[in-house]
Each structure stands twice: as structure tokens, then as C-alpha cells.
Amino acid sequence: MSEAIFYLLFLSQIVLFSVYFPNKIYQRMRYVITHYPSENYPKLYPKPVGKYHRFHRRYQLANWLITAVGVITLCLSMAFNSGGEYIEPQILVWMFFMVQFVPVMLIEVSEFSQFKMMRTADKSSVRSATLSPRNLTHFIAVKWLYLTLFTALSAVFYGFYLEEFTIDIEGSAVYAAGIILLLNTFFSGLIYWHLYGKKLNPHQTETDRQKQISAAIKSLVFISISASVFLMVTLSIKEYQLDNLAPLAMTLYLQAIALFSLGNAIGSIKVDEINFDAYKE
């Protein structure tokens, strides 16, 4: 029964991260390039337009290939790896997630390069800034920050509770505490960078920038909460020897990451609401 649910959830991971969200992103990219052409919005295209078309095609192709690989992996797994003889199902899910993540990384890298070219091409001597301070609580409700802290502390406490509050350097509790600490320190750094870091896109309006900061911070906070919950689930699975639930927990966690990162970014930054006038000559 749990095996059938696992295959269903794995299929859902393939569809969500390699079909549904990539499709949304692809449509978005196509919408921008057709509705805001380089003739009217030259600042949006520091590279020749052909390169953008090529990139869109490659992005779509990469996702099609990954979907095909995913479906084949799923079929092979159902046929030959039902008991995890060759590879642990949760490792399979994790490895496939890493492959699914490649196109997202490609977009991120290409975005950084795009902004760098925009900054190089920007000949304007006038720079602007808002005279209002940006604080974390402007972008996310305090209750979410408390919940992040609560789940992180709960995960650490739960780990030590399962080990009867003994400190074993090689134990799961110390490992969980280390992961929580590292992850949240890294996320705090990213949030700080989003709030106070250099403006990457020289033409972006303050309103659009605030929307982008808000979406990024919400994603990071929600992923941090999911990670703490996932750690608690993993500790329980290990403690109560519910090993057959481990792959389910893993794929659900990865899908939560997809929802909170890509889903949140797509949902909260509507392409129609972006001020593209900033990219006119």
C-alpha cells in the first residue's frame, strides 16, 4: 500500500517540478518576450533577442528530457526496484530532485548574467533609492518568524528528547541540531542579502523590488519551517523504525520545497503587475 502511494507521490514530484512549474515559467518567459518586445523595451534585452528564444527552447527541452527520464526511472523502479534492491527509494527521489533542479539553476545563473549585462549597458548617471528603511517585518508577518523559530527549536528539542537528553556527537540529535543551525544561518544570510544587498537589476522599480524581496523571504521562511518538520518526521521514522515511510516523507518534503520556492515566486509576482515601463528607452 505504502509502495503504491510512494509511486503516486514520485509521479506527482515529476509532474510538479518538471512539467507544471516549468510550463508556467516557460509561458511567463514567452509572454514577456511577445508582449514586451525589444523594439519597445530595449533595456530588457541586453543580449540579442535570438539568444533569449534559444534559451527558452533549451529550457523547455531540458524539462521534457528530465520528465522522460523521470517516467522511465519510475517504471524501472516499479518493475525491478520495488523492495529497494538496487537503490534506496528515498535516495532515488533525492537524486532525481537534484536533476530536476538543474533547469532552475540554469535560470538563476542566466538571470545573474542578464542583470550584470544590464548594469554594464546602463549608461544613466542618475541613481535612485527609497528613503524608507527595509525591515524584515515589512515583508513577512511576525507570526511566521515565530513559527520558524518554534519549529526549529522543536526539532532540536525533539531530537534530544528521543535520545533522552544525552549529548552524543555522532547521534541524530546533534546531527539534526547542526543541520537546523547551518540551514537557518544560511537562510538568514540570504534574507539579509535580499534586504540590504546590492540592487542587481538597475532598472527595477522599488515596488517590483519589494514584491521580489517579499516573495524570496517568504520562500526561505516556509522552506525553513518545512525542513524542521521534515527533520522531526525523519527522527520519528528512525526512532520508531517506520522505514517504509521514509521515501514518502522525502518526496513530500521535496514537493513542499518546489511549492514554496517556485510556486510562491510564480504566485506572488504576477507578470501583468510588473512595471515594464522601466525598461523602455
Next chain:
Amino acid sequence: MQIFIDIDNPLPQFSQLVEQIKLAVQQQQIKPGDPLPSIRQLANDLGLNNKTVAKAYRLLERDSVIQAKGYRGSYIHPDAQKNCTVNLSEVVEDKLADVIGLLRNTGATDSEIRIAFTKVMNSNTKREN
């Protein structure tokens, strides 16, 4: 409220910042008690050096247009509106012009005045250090 810095403007960037913040206070676009962005935020948004923004904030603080509240950041001074009208640079220029006029009347040459001014400034700086 947006502020703009023109990097090609011969007026130093910190002076542009000071002038625009004072203007915003005078036009009541920012009110006493309003918080200001941190030095790092403003410097990164404008692509300026942190020291440039810090210098502007220091001058505004000296003129009691803003007040620093430690780790909580900088805020518009309660008397900012009144203090914005005092331009210390103008006061200094006026006083110097009076002194230079007086010295010229006594027969001192511009070169003598310049050398004496530099000498007095340097000796004052050394004493302060």
C-alpha cells in the same frame, strides 16, 4: 519617497544626499520621527560607498536634521524642519568672506592669506589630534 544621485554632477555625492534629505524634510515628505534607511541599505541601493552615505548622515546629524539612535538606526530629528534652514556651509563662507575682506583692507596679499589660512588650519588639526 525617492532620492536621486547624479554621479556626473560636480556637486559631491554626499552633498547631494544632504541637500535632498533636507529638501524632503522642508517639503514635509518626511516628518520628524520618521526612520531613515541604514547606511548600508542606502549605499547599496545607490551604488555608493558606505563612507559617502555615512559622511552625509554625519553632517545631517551635526546639523540636527537627523538623530542616530544606536542600533535602532537614524531618525528625523524633532526640530529638523527648523534646523534645515540653517546652512552651516553658508555661515562658514560668510564669516570667512568677512575675515578675508578685513585682511585685504590691512594690506595682506591673497597669497599671504592663503598660506596663513593653511598654517592655522594645519596647526589646529594637529592640536585636535
